[in-house]
Amino acid sequence: MNGTASLQQEGCHQEIVRLDGVSFSYDSQPVLQDISFRIMERDFVGLIGSNGAGKTTLMRMIVGLTRPQKGSITLFGTPAGQFKDWNLIGYVPQRSHVNPLFPATVREVVLSGLYGRKKLFRRVSKEDASRCEDALAALKIENLADSRIGALSGGQQQRVFLARALINNPKLLILDEPLTGIDIETQHNFFQMIKHMHQRHNITFLMVSHDMDMVRSYLGQEPKERSGKLNFYVRHSHDLEDCQGTDLLHSLRKEG
Amino acid sequence: MEFFQRALIGGALIAITAPLMGLFLVLRRLAMIGDTLAHVSIAGVALGFLMNVYPVAVGLAFAIIGSFAIEALRRTYRTYAELSLAIIMSGGIALASLLFTMGKGFNQNANSYWFGSIYTLTYTDIWVIAGVTAIVLTMVLVHKKELFLLTFDEDAAAVSGLPVKYFNIMLSILTALVISAAIKIVGALLVSALLTIPAACSLALSRSFKQAVILVVVVGEIAVLAGLWIAGVGNLAPGGTIVLLLIGFLAVSVATSRIMRA
Numbered sequence: 001m002n003g004t005a006s007l008q009q010e011g012c013h014q015e016i017v018r019l020d021g022v023s024f025s026y027d028s029q030p031v032l033q034d035i036s037f038r039i040m041e042r043d044f045v046g047l048i049g050s051n052g053a054g055k056t057t058l059m060r061m062i063v064g065l066t067r068p069q070k071g072s073i074t075l076f077g078t079p080a081g082q083f084k085d086w087n088l089i090g091y092v093p094q095r096s097h098v099n100p101l102f103p104a105t106v107r108e109v110v111l112s113g114l115y116g117r118k119k120l121f122r123r124v125s126k127e128d129a130s131r132c133e134d135a136l137a138a139l140k141i142e143n144l145a146d147s148r149i150g151a152l153s154g155g156q157q158q159r160v161f162l163a164r165a166l167i168n169n170p171k172l173l174i175l176d177e178p179l180t181g182i183d184i185e186t187q188h189n190f191f192q193m194i195k196h197m198h199q200r201h202n203i204t205f206l207m208v209s210h211d212m213d214m215v216r217s218y219l220g221q222e223p224k225e226r227s228g229k230l231n232f233y234v235r236h237s238h239d240l241e242d243c244q245g246t247d248l249l250h251s252l253r254k255e256g
Numbered sequence: 257m258e259f260f261q262r263a264l265i266g267g268a269l270i271a272i273t274a275p276l277m278g279l280f281l282v283l284r285r286l287a288m289i290g291d292t293l294a295h296v297s298i299a300g301v302a303l304g305f306l307m308n309v310y311p312v313a314v315g316l317a318f319a320i321i322g323s324f325a326i327e328a329l330r331r332t333y334r335t336y337a338e339l340s341l342a343i344i345m346s347g348g349i350a351l352a353s354l355l356f357t358m359g360k361g362f363n364q365n366a367n368s369y370w371f372g373s374i375y376t377l378t379y380t381d382i383w384v385i386a387g388v389t390a391i392v393l394t395m396v397l398v399h400k401k402e403l404f405l406l407t408f409d410e411d412a413a414a415v416s417g418l419p420v421k422y423f424n425i426m427l428s429i430l431t432a433l434v435i436s437a438a439i440k441i442v443g444a445l446l447v448s449a450l451l452t453i454p455a456a457c458s459l460a461l462s463r464s465f466k467q468a469v470i471l472v473v474v475v476g477e478i479a480v481l482a483g484l485w486i487a488g489v490g491n492l493a494p495g496g497t498i499v500l501l502l503i504g505f506l507a508v509s510v511a512t513s514r515i516m517r518a
Contacts, residue, residue, distance in 0.1 A: 063415045086417035093411055101459055102283065102408055103468040112408065115401040116416035124401065148463045164412075 013041040015077060016172050016204045017062055022071035024057055031057050034071070035227045041171070044198045044205040046215040046233035053229035055208045059176055062206070063091055076171070087116050090165030090173040095157055095181055100150035106160050107145040110135050113164035134249040135163040139193075155186030162193075166249060175207045179214065187214065198237050260488060263374040266382055267480040267494075269389040270441050270450070273434045275476035276396060278451030279458065279468060280427060283407045285337075289326065290435060290451035292341045294444040296322030296348035297436045301369045302355035311369070312384055312436055319432035322348065327428065372443030372495035374484065381440055388437040392430050399423070404465055442495045450476065453502040457509040475505055 017039040024032040031054040039045050049055045060066040061073060064080060073080040076088060090113075111124065111132045136142040139159045144152060149160060158178055165173055175194070179187045191214050198205055209215055219233035226232070281289055300318025304311030322344055329340030356366045368376060377385075396403065405413045406423050414420045438447050454472040462468040483498030490497075 065411060065414055084417065086415060089415065091412060091415040093409060097409065097411070099283070099408075103459060103462040103465055104404070104408055105464040108404070108465050109408065112401070112405045112412070113416075115405045115413075115418070117418060119401065120418075121398065146463070 015039075016041055016043070016075070017206070018074040019058075019062075020072045020074070022058070022061065022068045022073060024054070024061065024066070024069050032068075032230075033228055035230065036071075037225060037227065037232055039172075039204060039206060040236065041204055042198075042202065042237045044195075044219060044235045044237065045207070046219045047206060047208045047230060048210065048212065048215060048223070048233060049230040050210070055230065056176065058230070059174060059206070059208050063089060063174060084117070087118060087168045088171045090168060090170030092158075092161045092165045092173070092175040092178055094176045095154060095161070095178075098149065098157065102150060104149050105146050106141060106149055106152070107132060107136070109149050109160055110163045110167060113167040116168075131167055131249065135167040138166065138249050139163045153186075154182040155190065158182060158186075158190060169249065170203065172204045172206065175205070177208055177210070179209060179211050187211070191218075198235075259375050259377070260484075262377045262379075262382055263484055263494070264481065266377045266385050266441055267374060267484050267498075268477065269385050270434070270438045271476035271480035272473050273389050273392045274438050274447070274450040275454035275472035276469065277392065277427075277431050277434045279455040279472045280403060280407055281431065282452055282455040282459070287452045287455075288338065288341045288448070289323070289431065291448040292326065292345040292348065293319045293322050293432055293435045294439060294447040295345050295352065297432075297439055298369055298444045299348050299351035299355060300436075301439065302352050302359070302366065305365060306355055306359045310380065311365075312381065312440065315369075315439060316433065316436040318348075319436045320429055323428035323432050327424075368443075369439055370444050371493060372439070372441055372446065374441045374494045377440065385437045385441075388433045392434060395426060395430060399426075403427075408465075442498060446495045446499050449499040449502055450480075453499075453506050454479070457502075457506050460506075460509040460513040475502070479505060 015038055017037075019035050019037045022032060022035045023030070031052075035058065047055050047058065057066060061068050062075070062080075064083070064086070067081075075083045076085065078084075111128065113135075114124075114128050114131070133142070136145050139162055141156065141159050141163060144156060144160075149157065152160065162175075162178075178190065178194075182190070194205065194207070195218055197203060207215070215233055219235045222233075223231035224234040278287075278290065281287055297315040297319040300315035301311040303309075303318070304314035307314070326340050326344050329343060330337055333339050367373075402413070402418055402423060405416065405418065406420065410420060413423075435447055435451075438450060442450050454475040455468075457475045458468045458471040462471050479498050479501040483501045484494050486492065486501075487494035487497045
């Protein structure tokens with residue numbers, strides 16, 4: 001295997017996600033067949049495929065919502081079944097998922113990014129509250145903090161969900177169709193912001209999309225790998241001087 | 257203690273828990289579950305009378321079994337969630353009518369559970385209601401963060417590593433507890449109103465989740481206490497006055513939210 005070799009080559013860059021021969025079918029209708037792929041630290045992976053190609057299924061498997069019927073998934077070097085550090089993974093769901101009438105403010109939604117297994121039976125601390133303010137400021141939505149989530153525009157809601165995902169200072173950020181349902185200009189700004197984060201911060205991206213143009217403009221014309229109807233476009237970022245962990249929210253905020 | 261004092265205490269307690277659980281149910285689009293479980297619970301009450309066991313306890317057991325049956329059926333007919341509610345509800349009513357006709361002697365008692373009879377609350381009933389209130393409040397307060405996330409975005413809750421299955425079971429059991437405790441107060445036919453109407457008022461008016469939680473309890477308390485008082489003064493059925501007051505509050509809430517948004 002070239003696994004160890006490339007680990008050495010890339011220095012302290014760790015393997016974030018590893019898929020080994022993953023297959024899945026709904027009622028004998030195969031959706032994913034024998035998918036193998038690795039996501040390394042600081043990769044930006046664009047997962048592109050037509051409707052029904054199994055993008056969402058694959059992503060749900062990586063975040064543990066669905067189990068593969070065949071093959072295995074490894075997260076941060078740990079088999080997905082035993083993985084416990086879910087706070088390392090930030091997840092931005094499809095926006096269509098949100099109930100627009102839900103009574104919750106932007107601040108409540110962003111803060112809920114912290115409510116994981118490790119926070120069970122604990123109160124929201126002052127530190128949590130200030131992390132929330134940092135996340136709001138980093139995404140420039142502090143003026144919306146007390147608005148009802150359903151009253152926001154699509155692009156603003158997308159920032160709220162990104163803030164919720166970033167509040168844990170995740171190492172892997174997974175975005176499910178983040179550009180759908182928002183206007184072109186907002187899409188462009190949002191993608192710029194994500195690219196910027198990738199170039200300047202120690203964070204790995206997996207973005208599911210069907211928007212070819214925007215993805216190709218950053219990740220190149222040809223996919224690094226094809227598997228069935230899925231295409232994986234990858235761009236690695238080397239610009240960071242060292243691989244030491246920095247607090248994303250604080251540095252994002254400093255940059256303004 | 258006077259019967260009216262017992263009614264006030266029982267009513268005040270159930271007016272905290274029923275609207276609170278109702279808010280979670282409505283937000284998870286399970287508003288009709290209250291009605292279904294109430295009818296299943298009534299079958300248990302009838303069986304309790306037949307076996308000469310404390311009816312509320314048997315009703316409670318039935319409600320819990322009913323909530324698991326709903327979940328099981330829902331998994332079989334995944335895209336038709338309301339189908340499982342319709343089936344379990346008619347099953348409950350059928351079983352209740354069968355059991356009630358088997359014990360012809362207790363028709364009077366049967367009425368008190370279909371329509372509620374808050375003035376006949378016994379000390380045992382009050383203790384059961386107090387116990388249910390304590391359990392529900394403890395669980396909701398301890399897990400308020402997790403319940404918020406679970407209700408807002410179940411997938412995100414699962415991705416954060418929360419034991420979603422455990423929380424779903426907990427919510428089912430708490431709902432069953434509240435419904436079986438509430439039946440004798442507002443009656444099986446009207447339990448659903450106490451669960452859902454305060455939530456509907458609150459959805460129209462609140463901006464934050466915190467506000468929504470406070471508002472459902474306030475609306476529930478005012479409707480139950482004022483409803484009891486009106487019923488006492490006018491010699492009317494308390495279940496009826498409570499529910500009609502709730503509907504009045506809903507009309508005011510919807511009108512207010514229209515004005516605020518205009």
